Amino acid sequence: MHMVHSPLRSPGLPEILPTDEAAALLNRKPQTLRKWACLENGPIRPIRINGRLAWRVKDLQALLVEGDRS
Template sequence: MALKHKHKPITDDRLLLTTRETARLLGYAEQTLRKWALYENGPINPIRHGRTLRWSKAEVYKFACSQED
């Protein structure tokens, strides 16, 4: 039996995304985003809530659009 992973839709009312959602949108591995956060050297920086990382949806979309050029 194959496991099915369902993705929750990213709704317009949410301003912050999880690392998993951000990685899926950008096409990067989650670990890449965690390294950006750890070394503070990525093109976008997360917002920290304790040990939890959240990513600004506006910054994620801005970065994604800049990569299309």
């Protein structure tokens, strides 16, 4: 099994990340995540805080783990 070190495994991480940081962790452009949110067709869904997108770290972790399996 191929293990990839992920910065998401670091202690003290927040529970949510803004779009720019989430996109960097997924190696995607922020606009890709915004499109997922707008069209509601991405592999994960954001939450909205005061009209701004935020991404749950646990959802990002799950997506990265699934990606390692494929």
